[in-house]
Amino acid sequence: MTEQEYLELIESSVDAIGLRRTIDTLSRICHEKADHIDTNWQDHILSARWQKAGNILDGTALKIGVILGED
Numbered sequence: 001m002t003e004q005e006y007l008e009l010i011e012s013s014v015d016a017i018g019l020r021r022t023i024d025t026l027s028r029i030c031h032e033k034a035d036h037i038d039t040n041w042q043d044h045i046l047s048a049r050w051q052k053a054g055n056i057l058d059g060t061a062l063k064i065g066v067i068l069g070e071d
Contacts (some may be wrong), residue, residue, distance in 0.1 A: 020065040023057055030054030 001009075013022050013043050034050035065071065 018070045019068060020061050020070040023064060024059040027054045027057035027061060029055060 013025075017025075017043070030050050031054040034054060036049045037050060038047035041047075
């Protein structure tokens with residue numbers, strides 16, 4: 001995929017479900033990836049990094065929801 005195709009794909013997601021929910025979904029993916037890495041690879045450092053990324057996205061999603069009035 002080209003960068004333009006990636007942009008269009010993400011934009012269509014934002015248009016369909018909203019920015020807050022898109023970021024929240026990315027957060028959930030990070031948390032699930034952290035669990036998968038921890039369970040299957042026992043790489044606790046990498047798992048913690050994915051968990052931290054998910055936590056940051058959690059906070060970002062909440063703030064975006066307030067700014068844009070999205071639930």
